[in-house]
Amino acid sequence: MEESNDNFFVRRKRAFGHAGRGLRLLAGKEVHFRIHLAAFMLVLLVGWWTEISPAEWLSIIIVSGLVLAAEAFNSVLERLCDFVSPEYHARIKDIKDMSAAAVTLAAIAAFVTGLIIFIPKLIFPLFS
Numbered sequence: 476m477e478e479s480n481d482n483f484f485v486r487r488k489r490a491f492g493h494a495g496r497g498l499r500l501l502a503g504k505e506v507h508f509r510i511h512l513a514a515f516m517l518v519l520l521v522g523w524w525t526e527i528s529p530a531e532w533l534s535i536i537i538v539s540g541l542v543l544a545a546e547a548f549n550s551v552l553e554r555l556c557d558f559v560s561p562e563y564h565a566r567i568k569d570i571k572d573m574s575a576a577a578v579t580l581a582a583i584a585a586f587v588t589g590l591i592i593f594i595p596k597l598i599f600p601l602f603s
């Protein structure tokens with residue numbers, strides 16, 4: 476695409492606008508992205524309630540960002556696959572399944588991180 480004559484800041488503002496539209500599409504139309512977003516908000520709430528440390532916040536933010544970004548890329552790949560090959564194809568199946576595996580790996584890392592941080596804060600006090 477041809478570069479416009481607008482100045483640097485106008486072009487960056489436009490790029491943010493495009494990213495914002497992408498985010499609205501993900502949050503509005505992609506069910507799995509919405510589920511991950513809802514889980515992230517719940518974790519933020521529990522983190523605030525249990526007063527986790529700055530290092531724990533950092534871990535939560537990093538793994539949650541990883542999951543949301545992986546889910547966003549997975550949605551993009553699914554749409555691209557459906558656009559270039561709407562009919563069933565074994566290669567499309569491999570691509571979609573591998574992309575789903577990437578999300579699952581990130582989600583497992585986030586889940587384990589959540590367990591390590593929250594189990595001592597939520598479960599142990601019940602037995603002490």
Ligand SMILES: Nc1ncnc2c1ncn2[C@@H]1O[C@H](COP(=O)(O)OP(=O)(O)OP(=O)(O)O)[C@@H](O)[C@H]1O
Pocket residue numbers: 505506507553560561562563564565567568569571572575
């Ligand atoms: N065109 C296709 N060719 C081969 N296999 C496909 C095709 N479309 C989907 N699949 C298989 O079905 C699975 C689910 O695909 P789908 O695109 O429906 O994703 P999804 O996770 O159900 O997402 P969504 O609910 O957002 O559509 C894929 O992982 C793949 O195994």
